[in-house]
Amino acid sequence: MSPQEPGHFRRFARMAMAILAVRRLSETEPVPQPELPPRPAESMEAGVDPSERTVPANPRAETLVAVLLAVAGLFGLGFLVTYIFEGLNTQLLGLAVGGMLLLLAAASIIAGKAVVPQETSVEERDALLEPTEVEGVVELVESGGEGVSRRGLLIGCGCLAGAGVLTAAATPLASTGPRLTPIHETPWHRGRRMLDERDQPYRASDIEVGTFYTAFPEGAKWDQVGGPLLLVKLPPTFLELPRQRRAWGTEAQGILAFSKICPHAGCAISLYRYPTFSPDLTGNAQPAFTCPCHYSTFLPGRGGELVFGPAGRDLPQLPVMIDGDGYLRAAGGFDEDVGPSWVNVHRVGE
């Protein structure tokens, strides 16, 4: 035991104090507190004693409260009666129970204002900060560590133990979710047929110009972000696909497929403007898909290019082909990841 021990000890105690925020308190408010100048906010009449007490004698108010209470009780019974005979009549039930409560409210407010004694009273506030108490607590905490010599070692190992406890406590959370491996997967690959909502495969001849269709993957789960598709047929005048995908427009007689899930926030795109959307407000109208959540707008004729709204990337496109029987099939996978973006999401290169 060296004579420096108490110094070390004090430092440790100060750290404990910081944790308790006691130290901060004494920093911002030096103790003992000097007398502050009078506060400008205080009224000139602050010194007056406003205490008063009046005892009302108001038999009429008492009668009124009694009547309100009785009628409220009847409304409560009315609720039961309504429930028995008109149990699905939400309006009557609401009137009965709401009326009961409002009558009770009126009764208690009138009683509080006109039946019971009215009193204005003054209560002193506690000082809250008792400098001697704070010192006392600090000393008490300090005294708990008296005679402990290997403080640094204990604190270090304590931190290690704490980290271990936190890690162990958080670990089971990992089992709540699967691994990220399926994040790039969709059910669409070359050859998969496209179904309508009644489970029937789409034929190329079903798809007409001027409207859009929702298609689902045959033999796969529909309720997944990569599942549903938008199908449209565009006349050649509107087909301005990017160079690498130019063939996707002609391969299936102008029938184009896109992910139905907006790459902004994942809502289903359900508005199709044919061909009334003018991206530059010049009246040069184009067919456009619009998401009803945040109104991101994409041009199918330009391969799903974003022209308005907050989405950060284009609408993913899927190549379409027509098989020998006239059915529509995927001719490959999407050109980029589907669904809302995440860090590292794969987007179409410029």
Next chain:
Amino acid sequence: MAKFVRRRAVRFARWNEQRVGAATGIRWMLRYVFPDHWSFLLGEIALYSFIVLVLTGIYLALFYIPSDSQVVYHGTYAPLLGEHMSEAYRSVVNISLDVPAGLLIRQTHHWAADVFIASILVHFARVLFTSAYRKPRDLNFWIGLTMLMLGILEGFFGYSLVDDLLSGMGLVIAYAVAFSIPGIGAQLAFLVWGGPYPGSGRFLNRLELLHILVLPALIAILITFHIAMIMRQHHSQFPGRGRRERNVVGTPMWPAYALRSIGLLRATSGVLFLLGGLVQINPIWQWGPYHVWLSENGAQPDWYVGWLIGALRLMPNFEPSIGNVTLIPNPFWGGALFPLLCFAVFFAWPWLDRKFTKDHRRHDLLTRPRDRPVHTGLAAAFLSWIFAIYAAGADDRIFYRLHINYTAQIHFWEAAIWVVPILVFFFTRGVCRSLQRSSAHPLREWQGEIVSRRGDGSVETLALSEDRIEKPPSQAPVGTIPGKSTKE
């Protein structure tokens, strides 16, 4: 009768005293003084809405089934017959249309949630504008802000449990926002949803656990702390007759205040039940079940998520990326950063206040908004920024009702959200200063204007000195028009 009741009461008090020894505490409670001001009741409305929420929520939990297994509807509501839907959605349709009084309780629960958050917000505004958040109430201010955050989350979870079209559209946006968090977004969303959207079968169980146990328990604990802190420090009060920093003037708890407050509890719940019975809210049978390929733009979420929708819609398509790899997806800005920033500013507000005013003193007297024109202007400007973004979230409804071009509206708001706060700041500051100059002031002894009539019959208004503490001249003019004088 009265004698009998008294004897019983005394016997009970004695019984209680011998075991608990609480008479001193009870006596203190009964004499506890509440300052009289209507704006101190806003927080009570939130508390009473919470009570209604808990009671109606327990009832709803008796019927709700948190299951995503697909069933076919064969119930009493003809338009949905034969529809494939989740068991969760079917259970809520049944609560609404088949359980006697079920719809009343469900709609009251929904209205109570809307009123709960609205009253917290208005209460918060009162605290902000009257500078009630200063020491020693900064701690309670932070507790209150935390409850506001939890309340918004809790309300969102509540309408997400229904698994109707509106729920699904809200949840997928929440999923996208979680997904967009840099670094850990996808992992986090997969953990919460149990896999890629719409998630595993356990997701609704998790959501229900959060909605009916974890968040309400947290809010209840915070309410307890909030009230305990108030009782320890007492309410703040506006300056006035007999009111000093170190006292509190008002009505004692027993009997008048208790009766009035019980009256407010009953009035709040009465209005909520009337709303629940008479005013339709979230008719989920009309929205239909949710599937990832369905959406519509007529279903509107609850009011307290409107600011986030506005932010998501207004955010330009800014998505930093390197080559074809995204760095920060777009929903992060409006859906995560924007609300975090707003709350960060509010959490820092008491600290910023101390920083700029250098006032570290304890304050138990409130400051009227007009007496801090710049502070009031800044608070109003910041709130107006949030509300301008909120308003931008209604642009599709404005397009739908008034046929004002949506694209043009977005461009308008892109500028307006920056212009509006500046105008609001100068306007509010000006109003505060002119109120200070021109209208009655309860802090000062005498208010009013001195009007004197000259010999020729014309009337003259005498100007008062700037601080207006001076009394009217002793030789009284012909007539005075007193303002709201606090002098007896």
